[in-house]
Amino acid sequence: xxxxxxxxxxxxxxxxxxxxxxxxxxxxxxxFGALNYPTKEFILREYDGANGASTIAFMKYLxxxxxxxxxxxxxxxxxxxxxxxxxxxxxxxxxxxxxNEWELTCILLAPNCLxxxxxxxxxxxxxxxxxxxxxxxxxxxxxxxLFNFALSHQKFAFPKIFYSHLGLLYGxxx
Numbered sequence: 656x657x658x659x660x661x662x663x664x665x666x667x668x669x670x671x672x673x674x675x676x677x678x679x680x681x682x683x684x685x686x687f688g689a690l691n692y693p694t695k696e697f698i699l700r701e702y703d704g705a706n707g708a709s710t711i712a713f714m715k716y717l718x719x720x721x722x723x724x725x726x727x728x729x730x731x732x733x734x735x736x737x738x739x740x741x742x743x744x745x746x747x748x749x750x751x752x753x754x755n756e757w758e759l760t761c762i763l764l765a766p767n768c769l770x771x772x773x774x775x776x777x778x779x780x781x782x783x784x785x786x787x788x789x790x791x792x793x794x795x796x797x798x799x800x801l802f803n804f805a806l807s808h809q810k811f812a813f814p815k816i817f818y819s820h821l822g823l824l825y826g827x828x829x
Contacts, residue, residue: 682795687713695810707740728761776813
């Protein structure tokens with residue numbers, strides 16, 4: 656999320672150019688999120704960037720939160736999701752186990768395939784929530800707090816969640 660994304664569009668006369676000042680477009684925050692399929696709880700964490708190190712940190716967090724449970728992640732095809740670093744992490748976690756006993760596994764979605772991933776609906780919900788309050792958001796710290804509040808304090812039951820029979824965590828970064 657980038658500072659300035661809160662106001663994604665405006666309505667106005669078509670014959671007049673409307674300019675929206677962006678206070679500081681360099682302020683940004685990377686989020687990793689996972690939707691717990693059975694509980695509909697969304698797990699949200701902030702990181703410095705979307706990369707292999709942050710992805711591994713998020714997976715370690717999920718493992719600590721769901722200690723002793725098997726975790727399946729369904730991801731988009733971000734390059735850092737397929738990196739050597741990530742593959743080595745999966746190998747170290749699942750070392751010596753049969754595939755049906757893996758503690759942590761990942762299913763990659765087809766490229767540019769956002770439709771089946773309900774996490775995309777969660778991100779959209781958070782962004783739309785911010786857009787409803789754009790006129791009150793003067794500081795990026797407030798934007799981040801409100802985004803976290805919008806996504807961390809409710810259950811998500813979007814229709815596409817029920818299309819899956821996998822019962823896995825849907826993971827994605829923003």
